[in-house]
Amino acid sequence: MNNLKYSRCEACRADEPVLNNKEINELKPQIPEWEVIESNDIKHLCRSFIFKDFKEALSFTNRIGDSAEKEGHHPSIVTKWGKVMVSWWTHKIKGLHRNDFIMAAKTDGIYRSLSD
DSSP states (O other), rough: OOGGGGGGOOOOOOOOOOOOHHHHHHHHSSSOOOOOEEEEEEEEEEEEEEOOOOOHHHHHHHHHHHOOOOOOOOOOEEETTTEEEEEBBBBTTTTEEEEHHHHHHHHHEEEEHHOO
């Protein structure tokens, strides 16, 4: 199994299939704190991160944004005082792609680097 946080996102075509449950279950152990949530029949990877204040939450949000820009893959991010909620899914295919798992792993890496 490839380590997701060291992987790169690949261009995704609109006709690519979404990941099936078997594929999701194979990738999920690498991002154990993320939940697979279904909303409007679309699966998303979701996780909340806790911080001591808004400044730390905003810094984390900005670092996720920088990473998303580098990879060309963008999440939904809600930043509040002391909390950031992140959701990854692939808009183009209306579901989960390997890229979403890669970016969730990279998001975890950013979070860990802030607490080191």
